[in-house]
Amino acid sequence: MIGIDVGGANLKIVDGDDVIIHYCPLWKESPIATYLKPYAGRKAAVVMSGELADGFSSKEEGIAFIVHAVRSVISDAWFYGTDGAFHAEPCMSLAAANWLASADYLRTKFPESVFVDMGSTTTDIIPLSSFDRLLSLRDLDRLQRGMLVYTGLLRAPVASLIREVSLDCGATRTLVANELFAISADVHLVMGHIGKVEYAVPTPDNAGVMISESLQRLARMVCSDLSEIGEENARAVAAAFWDEQRSVIEEEIRRASGSETMPNLICAGIGSALLAQTFGGRDLSDIYGTMTDAFPAFAVREVAKRNAEL
Secondary structure (H helix, E strand, O other), X not given: OEEEEEOXXXXXXXXXXXXXXXXXXXXXXXXXXXXXXXXXXXXXXXXXXXXHOOOOOOHHHHHHHHHHHHHOOOOEEEEXXXXXXXXXXXXXXXXXXXXXXXXXXXXXXXXXXXXXXXXOOOEEEEEOOOHHHHOOOOHHHHHHHOOEEOOOOOOOEHHHOOOEEEEOOOXXXXXXXXXXXXXXXXXXXXXOOOOOOOOOOOOOOOOOOOHHHHHHHHHXXXXXXXXXXXXXXXXXXXXXXXXXXXXXXXXXXXHHHOOOOOOOEEEEOOOHHHHHHHHOOXXXXXXXXXXXXXXXXXXXXXXXXXXXXX
């Protein structure tokens, strides 16, 4: 059995001990079936969040598209829903259930922990102490409870979190351009949190992923070239974004957990190491290796394996 997580930007597959991640933007093109052809004839457990992509007129349309795309190649595919059950056909409970699959798998192993999964686009914050209270939660519900933070390691626009920065060693207050000039991948590359290989999304200007090129994109956030403001000021833009991103995630961890102090965290996703280092949590890659990069795909496979009906 393979595990599949169909996101809006990435298609993640767990096959044995291998993790395969395809950049597959559903708002542009949707070659899901093409990427899944090597797995024809296999059995699959599937979760999704890509139904929200604005290439679809509704979640219902997105769910139906994803289910039919997967089943056109893998007929023995089962889809995990926010009701905690598996389904063979499209239904609204399939919308954005990938986080619940992770919680379902981890709830007996880390019952008093808060699961934090930082991906390319979003950060999930899931208290594991009461699984029943997680059932049937929509993304809207999670946004309202601090359990879904729409900021991630790679794809977050810099202007999504900061409106101003202090340049010239803090002496000059400077407004930030509300343009898609730079993204969080530029920030984390410049700050050494990721390497060039981990910059696994298209750059905003279609240029390369050298640090100098990321610094140029960050300089554009204050309507400048790197040669105009210098590396120190471009790095100040990166530092301002990370300060705010870290602060937002920390605040929502406390809100979602209902704790004034930092709770016991277990961390997954491509940002697991950064989360653990920043907030003192446990990096699940120490236990599950590369599976943490596609944890919902891994988790839904394991949950399906323990389901005797499948």
